[in-house]
Amino acid sequence: MTTVSIEAARVGERIPSGKLAMWWFLASEIMTFGGLLAAFVLRRFAAGGWEDQAAHVSTRIAAFNTLLLVSSSLTLVQAHAAVKADQRNRVAPYLLCTIVLGLAFLAVKGYEYSGEIAHGFTPSAGPFWSFYYGLTGLHALHVLAGVIVNAALYVLVIRGRLWPRVQQRVEYAGLYWHFVDIVWIFLFPLVYLS
Amino acid sequence: MSQVAVVTHHAHEETSFWRKYVFSVDHKVIGRQYLTLGLCMALLGGATVYVIRWQLAWPETPIPLTSWVPEPAMYDGQLDPSFYNQLVTMHGTIMVFFVAMPILLGGLGNFLLPLMIGADDMALPRLNMMSFWTFFTASAVLLSSFFVSGGPAAAGWTGYPPLSANPEYTGVHGGMNLWILALALEFASFLMGGVNFLTTAINMRAPGLSFFRLPLMVWMQLTAGVLFLLSVGPIIGGAVMLLLDRTIGSGFFLPERGGDPLLWQHLFWFFGHPEVYVVLLPGVGAVLEILPVFARKPIFGYRTIVYSTIIAGVLSFVVWAHHMFVAGIDPRLAMPFSITTILISVPFAIMTFAMIATLWGGSIEFRTPMLFTFGFLITFLIGGVTGIFNGSAAVDIFIHGTYFVVAHFHYTLFPTVFFAGFAGIYYWYPKMFGRMMNEALGKLHFWLTFVAFNLVFLPMFVLGIGGHMRRIYNPLQYDFLKPLAPVNQFITMAAVALLLSQIPFILNFIGSLWFGEKAADNPWRANTLEWSTSSPPPHGNFATVPTVYRGPYEYSRPGAAQDFLPQTQPLPTGAAAAGA
Amino acid sequence: MSDESRFPSYVAIWSWLVALLVAALFCAYVPFGKALAIFLIFTLAVIKAFLVARHYMHLRTEGLLIYAIAGVPVLLLLGLTLALVPDIIFRR
Numbered sequence: 001m002t003t004v005s006i007e008a009a010r011v012g013e014r015i016p017s018g019k020l021a022m023w024w025f026l027a028s029e030i031m032t033f034g035g036l037l038a039a040f041v042l043r044r045f046a047a048g049g050w051e052d053q054a055a056h057v058s059t060r061i062a063a064f065n066t067l068l069l070v071s072s073s074l075t076l077v078q079a080h081a082a083v084k085a086d087q088r089n090r091v092a093p094y095l096l097c098t099i100v101l102g103l104a105f106l107a108v109k110g111y112e113y114s115g116e117i118a119h120g121f122t123p124s125a126g127p128f129w130s131f132y133y134g135l136t137g138l139h140a141l142h143v144l145a146g147v148i149v150n151a152a153l154y155v156l157v158i159r160g161r162l163w164p165r166v167q168q169r170v171e172y173a174g175l176y177w178h179f180v181d182i183v184w185i186f187l188f189p190l191v192y193l194s
Numbered sequence: 195m196s197q198v199a200v201v202t203h204h205a206h207e208e209t210s211f212w213r214k215y216v217f218s219v220d221h222k223v224i225g226r227q228y229l230t231l232g233l234c235m236a237l238l239g240g241a242t243v244y245v246i247r248w249q250l251a252w253p254e255t256p257i258p259l260t261s262w263v264p265e266p267a268m269y270d271g272q273l274d275p276s277f278y279n280q281l282v283t284m285h286g287t288i289m290v291f292f293v294a295m296p297i298l299l300g301g302l303g304n305f306l307l308p309l310m311i312g313a314d315d316m317a318l319p320r321l322n323m324m325s326f327w328t329f330f331t332a333s334a335v336l337l338s339s340f341f342v343s344g345g346p347a348a349a350g351w352t353g354y355p356p357l358s359a360n361p362e363y364t365g366v367h368g369g370m371n372l373w374i375l376a377l378a379l380e381f382a383s384f385l386m387g388g389v390n391f392l393t394t395a396i397n398m399r400a401p402g403l404s405f406f407r408l409p410l411m412v413w414m415q416l417t418a419g420v421l422f423l424l425s426v427g428p429i430i431g432g433a434v435m436l437l438l439d440r441t442i443g444s445g446f447f448l449p450e451r452g453g454d455p456l457l458w459q460h461l462f463w464f465f466g467h468p469e470v471y472v473v474l475l476p477g478v479g480a481v482l483e484i485l486p487v488f489a490r491k492p493i494f495g496y497r498t499i500v501y502s503t504i505i506a507g508v509l510s511f512v513v514w515a516h517h518m519f520v521a522g523i524d525p526r527l528a529m530p531f532s533i534t535t536i537l538i539s540v541p542f543a544i545m546t547f548a549m550i551a552t553l554w555g556g557s558i559e560f561r562t563p564m565l566f567t568f569g570f571l572i573t574f575l576i577g578g579v580t581g582i583f584n585g586s587a588a589v590d591i592f593i594h595g596t597y598f599v600v601a602h603f604h605y606t607l608f609p610t611v612f613f614a615g616f617a618g619i620y621y622w623y624p625k626m627f628g629r630m631m632n633e634a635l636g637k638l639h640f641w642l643t644f645v646a647f648n649l650v651f652l653p654m655f656v657l658g659i660g661g662h663m664r665r666i667y668n669p670l671q672y673d674f675l676k677p678l679a680p681v682n683q684f685i686t687m688a689a690v691a692l693l694l695s696q697i698p699f700i701l702n703f704i705g706s707l708w709f710g711e712k713a714a715d716n717p718w719r720a721n722t723l724e725w726s727t728s729s730p731p732p733h734g735n736f737a738t739v740p741t742v743y744r745g746p747y748e749y750s751r752p753g754a755a756q757d758f759l760p761q762t763q764p765l766p767t768g769a770a771a772a773g774a
Numbered sequence: 775m776s777d778e779s780r781f782p783s784y785v786a787i788w789s790w791l792v793a794l795l796v797a798a799l800f801c802a803y804v805p806f807g808k809a810l811a812i813f814l815i816f817t818l819a820v821i822k823a824f825l826v827a828r829h830y831m832h833l834r835t836e837g838l839l840i841y842a843i844a845g846v847p848v849l850l851l852l853g854l855t856l857a858l859v860p861d862i863i864f865r866r
Contacts, residue, residue, distance in 0.1 A: 015839065017317040021393040023843045024423060028385055030844070031427020034851035035464075039431065039446075039457055042855065042862040047452070059802065066795055074788040077830045081784065124443030127452035134438055134446070138431075178830045182823045189815045193802040396839070424847055428854065460858055511850060515857070524860035 022172045026179050029142075033183045036138065040131045041190060053128035054194070056121055058112060062192040065108050066184065069143075072101035073181045076150070076174045083167045088157070091170070095154040098177070102147040109140050135187055142180045149173050217327070219319035222730060224326045225305030226626060229619070231333060232296030233703070235288055238337075240693050242285040249273045251679075251686035253668040267345060275667040276365060279348040282665050284340075286351025287373065290473065291380050292333055294611040298476035300329065300387060302618050303415045305626055307391055309724035309731060310409050312400025312740040312762075317393040325386035332379035339372035347373035350665060352462060355447035355455045359439040374437045381426050381433075388419040400723070402742035406500070407761070409722045409746045410493065413500055414479030417507045421468040421475075425511070429465035432458055459521055463514040471510045473607065475503065477614030478545065481567050484621050485549055487720045488564035489556025490757050492747040495548040502541035502548075509538040519590045528587035535585030542578055546571070557750075562636030563718075566617035569644045570609045577605030580655065598658025601651045608647060616643075616699070623703075624717050628730045629710030635702040642695035649688035653681050721760045722746045787829045794822050 044050055079094035113133075123133045153173055156166050218224060248257045256271025267277040304322065308315050316322045339346040346369040349358035353373075361367045395416050399408075435446035436458065445451025447458050486493045493499070515523055515531040549571060558564065580602040583589050593599060616639070623631050660678050662669060669675040669682060716725040727736050740762040748759035801814045828834050833841065 015397070015837070017393050017397050020396060020839075021318055021321070021389045023840055024389040024392050025385070027843050027847045028388075028423045028427050030847040031424055031851065032430045033427075034847065035428030035461060035854065036431035036434070038428075038851060038855040038858065039435075039461065039862075042858050043454060043457065046454075046863040059799070063795065063799055067792065070788065070791045070795070073826060073830055074784055077784050122443065123438060124445065124451065127445045130435075130438065130444030130446050130451070130453070133442070134435055134444060138434055175831055178826050181830075182826050185822045185826065186819050189798055189802075189819045193798060193815050194812055424850055427847075454862065456861055457858075460861065464854055512853070512857075524864065527857075527860055 016168060018168050018172050019175070022175050026175065029179060033138070033186075036131075036135055037186060037190060040135060043127065043131070044194070047127065049194070050126070050128035053121075053126045054191075056116070056119070057132065057192055058115075059192045061108060061112050062188055065105050065112075066188050068101050068105045068108070069181050069184050072098045072105070073178050075101065076170075076177050080170050080174050083170045088160075088163070092154060092157045095150060095157060095170075099147055099150050099154060102143055102150065102177075105143055106140060106147070109136065132191060135191065139180070139183055139187060142183070146173070146177050146180055150177070217323055219315070219323045220733065221304050221308050221316050221319065221322055222626070222735075224322050225301050225303075227326050228296040228300030228304060228329065229302070229626075231330065232293050232301055235292040235296070235333060239285055239288040239293055240696070242281045242288070243689055244693060245273065246278070246281050246285065247686040247689040249278060249667065250669060251683040253670050273667070276348060277345065278667040279350075279364070279665065280346045280366070280369075283347045283350050283353075283373075284336075287336070287347070287377070289607070289611070290351060290469070291377065292336065294473040294607070294615075295380075295384060296329060297615050298473065298480075298611065298618075299384065299415065299418060300326065302411075302480060302615075302622065303391060303418075303476055304387070306411060306622065306724060307394060307415055308398070309625075309727070309735055310412050310722055311395060311398060311403055312723050312736065312742065313394060313398040314734045314736065316390050317397055318390050321386050321390050325383045325390070328379055328386065329383035332376045332383060335372055335379060336376035339369040339376070342368040342372065345369050352466070353436065353458075354462075355436065355439065355453075355458050356449065359436055359447045359453075359455075359458075361440060371437060371440060374433050374440075378430065378433055381430055384422055385426060388423045391415055391419045392423070400740050400742050403761075406497065407742060407745045409479075410482040410496070410499060411476070411479035413503055414475040414482070417503050418472040418475045421507050421510060422472045425465045425468035425472075427465075428461040432461035432465075456518075456522060459518050460514070463517045464511075466517065467514040468507075468510045470603075470607070471506065474610045475507075477570070477610035477618075480614045480618030480621070481549065481570050483720075483722065484563045484567050484617055485552045486747045486749050487621075487718050487758075488559045488561060488567070489553050490559075490749045491552055491556040492749055493548070494551035494554075495544075496745065496747065499545055499548050502544045506538060506541040509534060509541070513538055513585075516585050516587075516590070519587045520594045532585060532587045536582060539578060539582060539585075546575060546578070561620075561718075562631070562633060562640060563617045563621035565637060565640040565644075566613050566620065569640060569647075570613035570617060573605055573613060573644075573647065574609040577602060577607075577609060580605060593658055595664050596658035597654045597662045597664060600664055601654035601658060604651045604654070608651070612643070612647075616640075619703075621718065622724075623706070624713030625724055625729050625731070627707055627710075628713050629706045630713050630717060631706045631710060632702050635698045639695065639698040639702065642698070643692065646688050646692035646695050650685050650692055653685050657681055657685075716760075719756070719758050721748060721758050723761055726760055726762045784829070787825055790825060791822055794818050794825075 075094045075097040079091050079098065082088075082090035082094060121129055123130050150173055153166060153169055156169075215223070218227075245257055245260060257268070257273060258271070260268055260273075261271045263271075266274055267280075268274060304316075307313075336346075344366045346366070347353070347358075348364040348366045349370065357363050358370060361370065364370065395408075395412060435444070438444040439446050439448055439451075439453070443451070445453040447453040447455050449455065482493060482499065513531060513535045515527050516535045519528055519531075580598070584593060584599060584602055620631055620636055623629070657678055660675075660681075662675055662678055662682075670679065713729040715728050717729070718725070723736075723740055723742070724731070726740060741764075742761045743764055744759065744761055746761055748754075750757045751759055798815050798818045801811050801818070806814070827844070833844065
C-alpha cells in the first residue's frame with residue numbers, strides 16, 4: 001500500500017483549479033461587459049449615432065491608452081513566460097512594467113475625465129456621456145483591481161515567497177488582465193471611433 | 195483497482211476561535227452559516243407578509259402588534275402607502291435573494307457538494323469563506339436600508355425605472371442605493387460560490403465518480419451555477435447603470451435624460467428568468483435525492499432527468515420577455531417568447547413524471563422529508579401548469595400584474611424553497627448537525643404548512659381572474675374589487691396560520707441541536723457518499739478518499755443483501771465488478 | 775515546442791496588435807462610407823481580441839472545456855443583442 005496525496009487520487013480534468021475558476025469568472029465578466037456594450041451599441045444605433053456628443057472625446061488620448069494597455073498585456077505574458085522558463089529574476093521587472101503601464105493608463109484616463117468634465121461633459125450631458133462614463137468607469141475599476149492584484153504578486157515575487165503558487169497565479173492574473181485588455185479593445189472603437 | 199491508501203488530510207496547527215468558527219474555510223461550517231442566515235432572513239421576510247396581508251384584508255384599520263413602528267412608516271398601526279410599497283419590495287428581495295439562494299445554494303449546496311463527490315472540501319476554500327462574508331455584508335447592507343432616512347427600496351423587487359431611477363418618484367434616496375449595493379454584493383457572493391462549485395465538481399470528484407454517476411442534487415447545483423454565472427452579467431451592468439442614474443445624473447433609463455426604461459426590463463429579466471431556475475433546480479435536486487430513499491426504488495429516468503435539466507437550463511435563457519408581454523415590447527416578440535415559454539414546461543413536466551414514476555410501486559416511508567416531497571410535487575404541479583397561462587401572451591394580457599401571477603409564482607417558488615427546502619433540511623439535518631429532528635413536530639409542521647399554504651394561494655387565482663392587481667395598498671378604493679374583499683380576508687387569515695405553522699419548525703430546528711437523538715452515519719439507509727461518513731463528517735470529510743463503484747440510486751436491487759447499495763461499497767468478490 | 779521560441783512570438787503578436795490599432799485609426803479618419811468604416815473597425819477589433827485570447831490567454835493550447843466556457847457567453851451575448859434589436863432600435 002502506498003500513500004499518495006489527495007490531489008493525485010482525483011479523477012477529472014487536468015486543468016488546475018485556479019485556472020478553471022478564473023475562466024468561469026471571466027465567463028460572467030464577458031456577460032457583464034457584454035451586456036453593457038450591447039446596450040450601448042443598440043441605444044446608440046437607435047438614437048442615430050450620437051455623433052454630436054461623441055465628437056468631443058479625444059481619439060488620440062484613447063489610442064495612446066490602447067497602446068499602453070496592449071503593451072501591458074505583452075509585459076505580463078512575458079512575465080508568465082519567464083515563470084514557465086523558471087527564470088525568476090526576469091519575472092519581477094516584467095510585472096513591474098505591467099503595473100506601471102496599468103497605472104499610466106489610469107492616470108491618462110483621469111486626465112481625460114478631468115478635461116471632459118471641465119468642458120461640461122458630465123454624465124448628465126447626454127445619453128452618450130452616460131454610457132461613456134459608465135463603460136469606461138467600470139473598465140477603469142477593473143484595471144485598478146488588476147493593478148492591485150499584480151502589485152500583490154510583484155511583492156510576493158521580489159520577496160521570493162510562495163514560488164510554486166506564484167507561478168500559477170501569474171498565469172491567472174494574466175488571464176484576468178488580458179480579458180480587461182480585450183474589453184478595452186472593443187470599448188475603444190465603439191466609443192471613440194464610431 | 196490498485197491498492198492505495200490515500201491520505202485525506204495533512205494535520206495542521208490549532209486554529210484560533212475566529213478562524214475555526216467564524217472565518218472558517220470548512221465548507222460544512224460555511225454551509226451551516228449560510229443556512230442559518232437564510233433562515234433568519236426568512237423570519238424577516240415572513241414578518242413583511244404579516245403586515246402586507248393584514249393591510250390588504252382590512253385596509254382602513256390599524257394593524258395589530260405594529261404600534262411600535264415609528265412614523266413615517268406607520269402611524270400608530272396605520273400603514274403609510276409608501277411603506278406598503280417598501281414592504282412589498284423588501285419581501286420579494288429578501289425571499290428571492292436572501293432566503294432562497296442562501297438556503298438552497300449556499301447552505302445545502304455548499305454543505306453537500308464536496309461530500310457527495312467524495313472531496314475533502316471545495317476547490318477554493320478561502321474563496322468560499324469570502325463568499326459567505328460577502329453575503330453577510332450584503333444582508334447587513336440590506337437591513338440597514340430600513341434605518342436610513344426615507345426607508346428601504348420601494349420600487350418592487352424588480353426595480354423598474356423610471357420609478358427606481360429617479361429618487362423623487364419614490365421619495366427614497368439612500369435606501370434604494372443601499373438596495374442596489376446589497377444586491378451587487380449578493381451577486382458577487384454567489385458568483386464566487388458558483389465559480390467554486392463548478393471548479394470543485396469538475397476537478398475534485400472521487401475515483402470512479404464519472405459525471406453520470408453523480409447524484410442529481412449535484413447536477414442541479416451545477417446547472418444552477420452555470421445559469422447564474424451566465425445570466426448575472428447583464429443585471430450587474432444594469433445595476434451599475436441604475437445606480438449612476440440615481441446618483442450622478444446619467445440618462446440610461448430616464449426618458450427625460452434620453453434614456454430607455456425598457457432596456458432595464460430586458461436586462462433584468464434576461465437575468466431574472468434564469469435566476470428563478472437557479473432557485474428552483476436545487477430544490478428539485480433535494481427532492482430527487484429524497485424520493486428514491488423513501489420509496490426504496492431507483493430514480494426513474496436518471497439520464498432523462500439530466501438531459502431535461504440541461505435543456506431547461508438552455509431554454510431558460512430564451513424565455514425572459516414573457517415577463518414583458520404588456521410592457522410595450524415589439525408585438526412581434528410576443529409569439530416567439532410564448533413558444534419558448536410553453537416549450538420550457540416540457541422538460542419540467544418530464545422531470546415531474548419521472549418523480550411520480552419513481553414513486554410508483556415503491557415501498558414508501560412517510561417520514562417528514564417524504565411528506566414535504568409530496569407537498570412539493572402537488573403544489574409545484576399547480577405552479578407549473580398555471581405558468582402556461584401566463585406564458586401565453588394572449589392570456590397574459592389579462593392576468594399580467596394581477597394576483598394570478600402572484601399565485602403562480604408562489605406555487606412555484608414556495609414549493610421549491612420551502613417544501614423542497616424543508617424536505618432537504620429535515621433530510622440532511624442529521625448529517626449537518628449530528629442529531630435527528632423530532633418526527634412528530636416535523637409531521638405537524640408539514641400538515642399545517644401544506645394546508646395553510648394552499649388556503650393562502652389557491653384563492654389568489656380567483657382574485658387574479660377577478661382583476662385584482664398587484665402591489666396596491668388599498669383594494670377597496672376600487673369598486674370592482676370590493677366584492678373580493680372577503681377573499682382577501684380569508685387569505686390573510688390563512689397567511690397568519692401559515693406564519694404560525696412555522697413555529698414547530700423553529701422549535702424543532704433549534705431544540706434538536708441539543709435534545710435531538712444522536713444521528714448514526716446513515717439514518718436513512720441511503721447510497722450517496724455523504725452517508726458513508728460520520729454525522730457530522732469529520733474535518734476532511736472522509737477518513738480515506740472514497741472509491742465509487744456505481745451510481746447513486748441502487749435501491750432494492752434484486753439479489754442484494756440489503757435494499758440499498760452505497761456508492762462506495764464494493765461488491766463482494768465473485769460478483770460482477772462495478773456496475774454502471 | 776520550446777519555451778524560448780515563445781518570447782519572440784509574444785512580441786510578434788504585440789506588433790500585430792499595434793498595426794491593427796493603426797489600421798483602425800486609419801479607417802476612422804479616412805472618409806470611407808460610414809457603414810463600411812464601422813464594419814471594418816469592428817472586424818479589426820474582433821481580430822485583435824482573437825489574437826489576445828488565442829496567444830496571450832493561451833487558448834491555443836487549451837481544451838474544449840475552456841473554449842466552451844469562453845465561447846458560450848459570447849454566443850449568448852450575440853443572442854441577447856439580436857433579441858433586443860426590435861425593442862431598442864425599432865420601437866416607435
